[in-house]
Amino acid sequence: MINSGPVGVFDSGVGGLSVLAELRRALPHEDFLYLGDTAHVPIGARSDEEIRDLTDRAVAALHARGAKAVVVACNTASAFSLSHLRSRFDMPIIGLVPAVKPAVQATRSGTIGVLATPGTLRGTLLADVIQQFAVTAGVRVLQAVSRDLVPLVEAGLADSPQARAVLREVLTPLADAQADQLVLGCTHYPFLAGSIHAEFGDTFTLVDSSAAVARHTRDVLNRGGLLGPQHTAGTVTYLFTGDVDAARRVVATLTSPGVHNGQHLPAAAGPASGPAPAPLRIERVRT
Structure with missing residues (x-):
């Protein structure tokens, strides 16, 4: 079975890009929707109820855009929200566990x-x-x-x-x-x-747990018959609730070819040479 819907990835800001990098390595043919709630980052000092509410609203926004599964790429949101999210949404919700x-x-x-x-x-x-x-x-x-x-x-x-x-x-x-x-x-x-x-x-x-989460996500999609078409390279659309221009600058830095987890490593897909990368797809959203 093939499901062409995107995989949603949520974080309070840009930190989840470290998880997204591993997800793209493990699932190079999948499309991703990355939602960074930069209007409310950091969430760690907020109340338990507010953390759950912000996470719920973000996952709802990803679900409304057709996400077939969501990775909660935030340790704090995972710690407070997973049970609630899994009871509310009829799709796989994958969280983080400290390594x-x-x-x-x-x-x-x-x-x-x-x-x-x-x-x-x-x-x-x-x-x-x-x-x-x-x-x-x-x-x-x-x-x-x-x-x-x-x-x-x-x-x-x-x-x-x-x-x-x-x-x-x-x-x-x-x-x-x-x-x-x-x-x-x-x-x-x-x-x-x-x-x-x-x-x-x-x-x-x-x-850190990002590589293990990526492998687990691949297994969950495979078991659920949710893997996308395997003949095309996946895409990423970035959604931010805060300043898009500021987010664009940081995303461009943290996702530049050969840069991962703060170190210069081989790029996730393809050689460094070749055509210039496509412009980042970044949108402002409300949750």
């Missing part, structure tokens, strides 16, 4: 760190996976939190002296405690990889 399990499996020092937002720390999802995978394995988990990092990524300053100063402040205690794995508990944080490496070298192995 504590692979970090626990990989640690050599017996200590791992989690870099998260206030909202993710406030929810129960992170605490549950720490209890399930780290506590039972006797692995110590140290948590670091900052309200400043998400706005810096949103402003296109992931690789900047300001970002490095914040990272130096919040991550030095983890480095001093011999943490060797760092779980990136927010989809904005993979774009800080370059700054983290600039400050801490190889102290931490950075771990």
Whole structure:
């Protein structure tokens, strides 16, 4: 069975582009609708009810545009909204789980760190996976939190002296405690990889869940008979609730060929040479 509808991807801002990059690697023939709720970012400091409401409105907007499934590419929104969304919408809803399990499996020092937002720390999802995978394995988990990092990524300053100063402040205690794995508990944080490496070298192995979420999404679509046509390259349409011009500049930077998770890596599809990429499809939406 073939379903030509797009896959929706939601985040509070541009952080979910790190997940979108992995989704496009795993599902190169699928069309995607990316919705960044930049009018309300960051959402981590908002109330539980407001987080659920904003997420519900965004997923409803993607559903109205024909999305056949939605990936909630935001750790905070996943922590507070998945059960509600799955009860309301008749399509697969895929969320994020902090990548504590692979970090626990990989640690050599017996200590791992989690870099998260206030909202993710406030929810129960992170605490549950720490209890399930780290506590039972006797692995110590140290948590670091900052309200400043998400706005810096949103402003296109992931690789900047300001970002490095914040990272130096919040991550030095983890480095001093011999943490060797760092779980990136927010989809904005993979774009800080370059700054983290600039400050801490190889102290931490950075771990995030985007590749695992992409594989899971591919499996869900396959099992549900929702895969799209396999003979054409997929497209992306970007939807933002806030300033489109500002979003366009940041998206252009974070999705430029060969740039992924803050590092220069091979592009997801095709060689670097060839025709110039098509202009970004970006629209302003209300949710």
